[in-house]
Amino acid sequence: MIIEEKNMVGQPAQPVKPEAAQIARAKPGKNRTNYSNRTKPAIGSEWQNTFPAPKKNWKPENNLKIIPLGGCEEVGRNMTCFEYGQDIVILDMGLQFPEEDMPGIDYVIPNIEYLKGKEKNIRGVIFSHGHLDHIGAAPILLPKLGNPQIIGRPLTIEMVKHRVEDLYHGASKKLRTVYVKDLQEKMNLGAFKVSFFQVDHAIMDAMGVILETPSATVIHPGDWTIEKSPIGRKEIDYSHLARIKRPTVLMLESLGATKAKEAVTEEEMLKNLYELITGAPGRVIITTFSSQIQRIRQILEFATKINKKVALDGFSMKLNIELATKLGYIKIPKGVIISVDKAHTYPDNKVIVICTGGQGEEMAALSRIVAGNHRHVKIKKDDTVIFSSSAIPGNERSVQRLKDNLYRQSDNVYHSDIIDVHISGHSNIEGIKQMIRDVSPDYFMPVYANHYFLKEAAKIARGIGFAKDRILVPDNGSIIKFDNRGAEVQKEKAPSSYVFVDGLGVGDVGEIVLRDRQMLAEDGMFVIVAIIDKKTGRVKGSPDIISRGFVYLRESKDLLSQTRKKVIEIVDKSAGHGGAVNWTYVKDEIRNKVGDFLSTRTSRRPMILPVVIEV
């Protein structure tokens, strides 16, 4: 459930106390109350209700509805609808990678049933950044919603275009794109006044969004972190967000809400990478996320400096570097990149391979290298292998397996448990505290992570004195209404069940198909083909048995012959009198009784498929 306290929060018209106003205006680092030093935080005293009294012409429909359609109970399929009267703005359309109990599913996308019949109200879809958990569902969802205009920074839009083109050749021409070239740009989308702000994240061109409506102003940084000593740019100050039109709702991505470890700075991380690359006795193989364009660029610069060559391996990585180069975001030093099939022509200590696959994905470059299936690269004992990445929640096991296999082949494997060679794009606990203090919102709504992260983020907010009844923890499908009286969580919810994508099918694989797949995966299947004489109602000859994934038939002759006997008995009993026979009943009897029989003999429950042929 969604709300911490009662449903209606925020009582009308309390005057703003001077101390609250001070916090709202406080400059970074100055005059700020030090909440962490308090033994008992005075809950609710720092954040005052700044709502105006209900206006005389207040109408119930004058409200802002926030509806997270995905991303509030998992990592991925991030998508939020903002609705004010007849206007809808959408933020992000992400995908979620399948979980272990979703055999055969390619990915999961947000459920858009809530938007059915409201397509004409959609004023625009804003993409906060180009990660797949924010743009991956766009090729499927945009056409279903009548191709509304899409808004994002150049790299993000280019990535959406590529994704669309990849899935549906030619479809990117239909996209109506609005490039946010300058973050100072503002735009009106129906009743929404939209503006943007700079955030730090693990991909270039990430941006935060401000959606101002007459009822409330939403501040949504998308995915974010606070980089303390960034290279080549200034540290981002978020305190300007405290000065925008109130009441404000801070919707905060909270994936780092359990990270107590002090954040590594970009400077330290790059220094470590540089030292490892410089001191490597043989080749260096670095795996990182394909969207880590900045880091790849840094490595290219290091390589140039110390006269090494770099081979990039991984389709998406090469594509992203190409896009960023085309947009003029990065400049690749001349002559540093070589193709991976030429790597062996250079001395080992002159070669760096940057590749995808740090999540243990089977088909990605690193997995193929480790498995010995890569055409041009095989691991050697004195290779240095660096994971400049972290396991995405859910991938821990495949990453562990990959590391095990790597440690068998190389003596020099480095990852962030040993040495800081990666920084996360998601802020830790300290950063979340800082963000809440700097923005000083009227409402706090943790989003974009599993439920327990959202709850932890709520705890962090309470720990620094944020009023409990101003914290909203949404579920997927929650409808949270803001009007002049405060925030209200609606009883009804928008549909948010999984929509599975499998091959070309979207949403056609449902619960039932999935349950069958799980059953097949667990105990296999068992097909019984019985030919039955119409006149006598008896089985002709011996029933055929076909089985997959249940037992090895050749070694189970006894079990099979007993099963055949059982089938003959069941058919005799249920149809043996001849004449009009209820064949559905006969099949059900075979299914149930053979199922019970196999279960008592093997303690397994394969899927049983009886096929009855009358002759």
Ligand SMILES: [Zn+2]
């Ligand atoms: Zn992201």
